[in-house]
Amino acid sequence: MEQRYEGNPRAEIRLDGRRVTRGDVTHDWGLRLQWEVRRNGQVIATPNARLDSSYQHPDTVPGRYEIVLQMWKYIDYRKRPDGEFIASRFIDISNKVSYTI
């Protein structure tokens, strides 16, 4: 029996300067929760978001930064030859925020 994951997780995040804070996740699947940080469209960090509800990315390299909260969505265990999952993936579960340095 595969683990069942009910509902669709959702959270609101807000930006205060460069610090992003999340609210509680509703319909939380309990899987990896992470911030996805992009600079000029490229992913530069994916720190864990479980322990603390607030995060500030340390980089001050000039650019446009965009942050969203993500959760792992498990579909099945199958993987490509390079080891990455085929169907299971991270999904955005929050609104996006951005700032420019």
Next chain:
Amino acid sequence: MLNVGKVNVPVCHGVTRRGFLQVGATGLTGLSLPNLLNLERAGAVEPARARIRNCITIFLVGSPGHLDTWDMKPDAPAEVRGKFRPIRTSVPGIQICEHFPLMARMMHKVALIRSLHYRTGATHENGQRWMMTAHDFNADSVKPHSGSVISRVFGPRSELPPNVILPGPIGNTGAGPLHGQTSGYLGSAHEPFFLNADPAQANFRVADLEVPSGQSGTRLDARHRLLAQIDDLQRRTDSRTTQMHDSAYHRAFRLLTSARARAAFDLSREPDRLRDRYGRNTFGQSCLLARRLIEGGVRYVTVNHFDTVFNLSCWDMHADGGGLNNTYLDYERHLCPQFDWGFTALIEDLEQKGLLQDTVVAVLSEFGRTPRLNARGGRDHYPDAWTNFLCGANIRGGQAIGSTDRIGSRPHNFPIEPPQVLASIYHGMGIDLDNTMMPGPGDRPIRLVEAEPIRQLFA
């Protein structure tokens, strides 16, 4: 053979000194309070001494690697230490995997046992039997699940069964059907109650709590009255006048007609916020249900994290490229976060409800995993060393009992064998292991568990 006081062991006051757990040849299906009273009179059980009244076992089917979870070796060569880093915990000197950040904050409640090992075959089933029955495989005598032992000794506390397994039985893990989760020689009355449903499902319901279609309440009452008449007739002709029948049929009827039992299984009574805190998944909701069942009077709940190791993401990290293709990615994104979230929710919730003080939560698994990564970057079965842990009741948290060598290949000090874990739980529940016996080879009585409790576990 299930029998109390049948074997003639002379003592000065005429009561047998030892309480034997043997199922009778007549097929006696179980005894409740009178058996407990007999065991108490024989000195085999002292509930007043017990600091553990309930047990929740979380069984991590598939078995996480100890070097990637709770016994990390950051100074070992790369092919041993693996990909994860250790993090500090609330206990100075104890570190665990970075992917258990919430558990790290409550390590002062947890007693790690880092030197578990056994020497028989490295199959999932062997490990399951060792950890859930305290015995090795024996086709002539199937040993009972620990919850069935507790059911046999203490009987039910309410209309709910004393021994429940969530969400269902362990299925195919590769080497046969005996997973240590049956009542064995104790008989059907002590068979675990298997939920056989997924508590994470939106329309979750327990089929065994519903009256079969075509059976009205009137018909059910009539059948129950007939059963009571038959039981009354049996009691009058039974030579054991002090014993009361509490057959599996009566228990099933009580379960079927009890509003309290239905309420215990009703997760919709929990606030959404709490259900989210456990995780909206089969494991998390099973842990929440376990808490509700303990509240409702169940003595022993087992949560099987998985029911197989094949073709799904689970702890069995062979990375084989086929049906056992679990890797570090499964641990990092799925398994460790799911466990961290659900386990810590359970501990917090039990404590908040005042249940943790007399409930032990035992997190058990089948074995460790090979110290050196295999050719595909995974780890294989390894019973020579692994880590399990307990918390709650009078378990002294904030300690690591035993240790392994510098690459986690074998116990370095204080080696512990699986029966010692169950011996500890039984001891904590007030069972005198020197005076509670079970049938051995040729019906010769042997100790319930061939091991002593781990004294260091207890405060």
